[in-house]
Amino acid sequence: MDRLPGFRDFYPEPVPTADAWSADLRRHIFNAWSATARRYGFREYDGPPLETLELFTAKSGAEIVGQLYNFTDKGGREVALRPEMTPTLARMAAAHERQYKKPVKWFAIPQLFRYERQQKGRLREHFQFNADILGESDRAADAELIALLIDSLRALGLTRADFVIRLSSRNAWQEFFAQRGGNAANAYDFYQIIDKLEREAPEASAAKLQALGFSLDAVRGFIAAGEPTAELAAILHNLAARGLGDFVKVDYNVIRGLAYYTGPVFEAFDVRGEFRAIAGGGRYDNLVKLVSGGKVDLPALGFGMGDVVLAELLKERRLAPKLVASLDAFCLIEDETLRADSLSLVQRLRDAGLAVDYPLAPAKSDKQFKRALELGAVRTVKVERSADGALLARVKNVATRAEERTPVAAVLDLLRRG
Amino acid sequence: MDRLPGFRDFYPEPVPTADAWSADLRRHIFNAWSATARRYGFREYDGPPLETLELFTAKSGAEIVGQLYNFTDKGGREVALRPEMTPTLARMAAAHERQYKKPVKWFAIPQLFRYERQQKGRLREHFQFNADILGESDRAADAELIALLIDSLRALGLTRADFVIRLSSRNAWQEFFAQRGGNAANAYDFYQIIDKLEREAPEASAAKLQALGFSLDAVRGFIAAGEPTAELAAILHNLAARGLGDFVKVDYNVIRGLAYYTGPVFEAFDVRGEFRAIAGGGRYDNLVKLVSGGKVDLPALGFGMGDVVLAELLKERRLAPKLVASLDAFCLIEDETLRADSLSLVQRLRDAGLAVDYPLAPAKSDKQFKRALELGAVRTVKVERSADGALLARVKNVATRAEERTPVAAVLDLLRRG
Numbered sequence: 001m002d003r004l005p006g007f008r009d010f011y012p013e014p015v016p017t018a019d020a021w022s023a024d025l026r027r028h029i030f031n032a033w034s035a036t037a038r039r040y041g042f043r044e045y046d047g048p049p050l051e052t053l054e055l056f057t058a059k060s061g062a063e064i065v066g067q068l069y070n071f072t073d074k075g076g077r078e079v080a081l082r083p084e085m086t087p088t089l090a091r092m093a094a095a096h097e098r099q100y101k102k103p104v105k106w107f108a109i110p111q112l113f114r115y116e117r118q119q120k121g122r123l124r125e126h127f128q129f130n131a132d133i134l135g136e137s138d139r140a141a142d143a144e145l146i147a148l149l150i151d152s153l154r155a156l157g158l159t160r161a162d163f164v165i166r167l168s169s170r171n172a173w174q175e176f177f178a179q180r181g182g183n184a185a186n187a188y189d190f191y192q193i194i195d196k197l198e199r200e201a202p203e204a205s206a207a208k209l210q211a212l213g214f215s216l217d218a219v220r221g222f223i224a225a226g227e228p229t230a231e232l233a234a235i236l237h238n239l240a241a242r243g244l245g246d247f248v249k250v251d252y253n254v255i256r257g258l259a260y261y262t263g264p265v266f267e268a269f270d271v272r273g274e275f276r277a278i279a280g281g282g283r284y285d286n287l288v289k290l291v292s293g294g295k296v297d298l299p300a301l302g303f304g305m306g307d308v309v310l311a312e313l314l315k316e317r318r319l320a321p322k323l324v325a326s327l328d329a330f331c332l333i334e335d336e337t338l339r340a341d342s343l344s345l346v347q348r349l350r351d352a353g354l355a356v357d358y359p360l361a362p363a364k365s366d367k368q369f370k371r372a373l374e375l376g377a378v379r380t381v382k383v384e385r386s387a388d389g390a391l392l393a394r395v396k397n398v399a400t401r402a403e404e405r406t407p408v409a410a411v412l413d414l415l416r417r418g
Numbered sequence: 419m420d421r422l423p424g425f426r427d428f429y430p431e432p433v434p435t436a437d438a439w440s441a442d443l444r445r446h447i448f449n450a451w452s453a454t455a456r457r458y459g460f461r462e463y464d465g466p467p468l469e470t471l472e473l474f475t476a477k478s479g480a481e482i483v484g485q486l487y488n489f490t491d492k493g494g495r496e497v498a499l500r501p502e503m504t505p506t507l508a509r510m511a512a513a514h515e516r517q518y519k520k521p522v523k524w525f526a527i528p529q530l531f532r533y534e535r536q537q538k539g540r541l542r543e544h545f546q547f548n549a550d551i552l553g554e555s556d557r558a559a560d561a562e563l564i565a566l567l568i569d570s571l572r573a574l575g576l577t578r579a580d581f582v583i584r585l586s587s588r589n590a591w592q593e594f595f596a597q598r599g600g601n602a603a604n605a606y607d608f609y610q611i612i613d614k615l616e617r618e619a620p621e622a623s624a625a626k627l628q629a630l631g632f633s634l635d636a637v638r639g640f641i642a643a644g645e646p647t648a649e650l651a652a653i654l655h656n657l658a659a660r661g662l663g664d665f666v667k668v669d670y671n672v673i674r675g676l677a678y679y680t681g682p683v684f685e686a687f688d689v690r691g692e693f694r695a696i697a698g699g700g701r702y703d704n705l706v707k708l709v710s711g712g713k714v715d716l717p718a719l720g721f722g723m724g725d726v727v728l729a730e731l732l733k734e735r736r737l738a739p740k741l742v743a744s745l746d747a748f749c750l751i752e753d754e755t756l757r758a759d760s761l762s763l764v765q766r767l768r769d770a771g772l773a774v775d776y777p778l779a780p781a782k783s784d785k786q787f788k789r790a791l792e793l794g795a796v797r798t799v800k801v802e803r804s805a806d807g808a809l810l811a812r813v814k815n816v817a818t819r820a821e822e823r824t825p826v827a828a829v830l831d832l833l834r835r836g
Contacts, residue, residue: 001473001509001709004497007466009510016514016632023462036695041745041775041793044441048425048543049467049529050499055419071489074533081468091419092427094534096434101792103778110465125466138779151768187729241758242765292421327459340659347660350457350569357459360521361556374519375459390520 006124013323024323029307030109032155033129037107040148042131045106047088055087069113072251075259079115092135102135104137117170139231142264143238149279149303150247157319163272166251169264172229177220186212194255223252258283275313279305330372331358332382334365342383352412424542427467431741442741446528447725450573451547455525459564460549465506471496473505485531485576499531503548510550512710520553553652557649560682561656569722577738582689584669587682590647594640610659613674641670685690693731697723748790749776750800752783760801770830
């Protein structure tokens with residue numbers, strides 16, 4: 001039986017085929033994300049992978065509908081596997097808003113789902129690092145979030161030579177749109193045209209813009225000038241103070257597809273332009289109010305960074321570490337009369353926090369040593385009985401082949417000396 | 419908008435209501451599970467939360483059907499949110515069996531799902547620690563797995579005074595059944611009666627047993643004798659060698675509901691009998707062959723331990739640690755002309771791996787200090803400019819209120835001294 005199309009299995013390294021996904025690389029990425037978030041004072045949260053369909057369709061704009069992994073459950077409810085985390089976060093924050101002092105800085109690493117019928121071979125799930133700040137309208141919050149994004153990528157070994165943050169703002173486009181007489185009812189359609197500008201034929205974009213009363217030249221001129229608005233200048237200044245200014249450039253091509261963004265928006269890209277966006281986010285000051293039915297009004301902002309493009313980028317830049325099996329020790333059991341004593345030693349070493357393995361069933365000496373090598377054991381340990389009946393251990397450094405004999409009671413100290 | 423019934427939100431501590439689930443306690447449990455598995459040489463894997471319905475219904479026995487969170491996807495496929503991990507593991511292992519040297523020791527912490535119409539208020543998802551050994555038929559593997567189960571619980575602070583492993587065997591019951599003339603076609607029905615013995619009225623069990631040609635007295639006598647079979651004696655002996663013998667007792671009441679178990683089976687229970695089973699598992703030597711359509715034949719065994727009963731038990735025994743916010747430092751910014759210098763310091767401290775926060779927007783001095791306390795900061799750090807223009811930092815230990823002044827460049831060393 002096969003797995004469903006668009007879903008992934010994650011195997012331990014070494015992965016069985018070149019295109020198989022690695023559970024160890026995933027763990028490496030998750031650890032970098034979590035550790036960076038915690039350094040920034042973000043706290044972990046999580047919600048259900050399944051939510052009411054309404055949570056997503058009512059608030060996220062038409063472009064989400066039709067891409068959802070939705071169905072009717074046995075109780076007749078319209079439900080969907082979450083395509084994004086932000087609506088869940090808004091729901092959770094709204095439900096207990098008074099219990100948390102603002103600003104709230106939260107992160108999660110949910111698995112997200114989508115179902116697009118037409119796209120063959122495309123993944124239907126991915127994991128996404130989500131970091132959000134709720135309850136702070138100062139632009140300092142936008143800068144803090146972008147700094148976290150930059151440092152999450154740096155934590156994986158990526159540098160300014162690998163990625164750049166393209167910073168933009170819905171407000172800048174809103175101003176452009178209003179100043180040139182755009183009809184407020186068309187604002188969202190206008191944003192959608194800007195969002196597709198880099199991917200669509202110029203003639204198509206020009207025609208769509210003209211229908212709203214705009215020229216492609218004016219739009220291009222605005223993007224080319226790239227003049228930071230006051231809010232973007234504040235964000236750039238803040239990031240420069242941290243020494244992160246080089247990682248960010250104003251780029252009004254970015255506007256983000258989702259309907260709910262309200263202010264600064266940004267995306268992380270590889271500098272060579274070989275991959276899709278690594279991450280994206282921005283302000284969504286109205287979403288908590290929408291999701292809570294008007295009960296809770298909190299300014300908010302956040303970003304999401306998926307594991308798929310990131311893993312591809314790390315592999316391409318040779319930044320995926322060599323993730324191999326490793327053990328502190330492998331206990332050889334060549335004399336089966338010493339199995340109980342060997343098990344006792346294994347237990348003592350594991351109790352002390354060491355990663356230890358041993359042959360479950362009797363095996364030949366050379367097979368055991370081969371197994372120790374396969375499992376990446378740093379040392380082998382072999383219990384022996386001396387002529388006077390005392391239990392000794394022969395501890396061998398697998399790399400240097402240097403060997404020491406020691407009383408069994410002293411093995412832990414010897415292994416800890418490294 | 420509310421979350422779906424039977425699903426959980428996980429909030430950072432302190433959780434907003436007494437019955438809310440804690441993301442920090444969940445992380446504490448996951449960390450204990452992972453760390454123990456790695457000490458035992460288990461490697462991490464994962465599979466999709468959604469699988470073909472066939473993977474579960476065809477192989478797991480009638481008792482699984484009707485409890486599944488299943489639906490028809492947009493492509494017309496019959497699919498189900500995974501109710502257990504073992505079929506996915508068997509599928510994955512069978513797909514790339516030759517790439518991994520045996521025995522394979524793997525673990526995962528999947529979220530699992532079920533949908534039972536009739537059960538109001540019951541959870542429809544939980545997380546489950548799964549550990550499995552593939553490719554080893556020696557009873558030493560059963561002992562290794564049970565030792566991992568015991569040490570996973572000990573890693574959370576639970577002791578022999580809190581839990582016990584009830585060890586049994588399908589083989590023992592199989593022998594009982596065959597020796598007393600049971601019809602092989604009825605074996606599974608017989609196991610089901612034994613499985614429900616402790617929960618059902620004696621008369622009901624007696625009637626059902628009689629229909630298969632057995633007396634309740636004979637069954638009870640067999641359980642009361644509790645004579646370990648040779649395979650169980652080998653497992654007990656192995657665990658005793660590790661010093662874990664006290665944690666296990668033979669108890670033939672245990673037989674496990676799932677159809678696919680073939681040998682030793684076991685369950686972990688709290689000793690006071692106040693909770694449902696904490697964990698359960700056993701041998702399933704035929705499942706990989708079934709799932710692979712006969713292509714791969716691997717002996718296998720594993721256990722699953724859910725997060726719900728465990729979290730309840732830890733809370734009841736007061737073993738859930740006080741999981742509060744904490745920061746290595748909170749940077750006070752009282753003079754806004756020093757914000758850029760403060761941000762530069764915050765960045766340097768975070769780069770060095772410290773968890774640091776600061777007021778995003780200007781705030782009064784006393785509000786900032788209150789915030790530092792709320793976030794569990796060990797120190798506060800305040801950048802100041804001396805009369806001669808040099809940048810200094812005032813570092814305060816929040817607990818002792820002891821204060822030191824130091825050049826900004828020396829703050830990291832001071833904080834690292836602890």
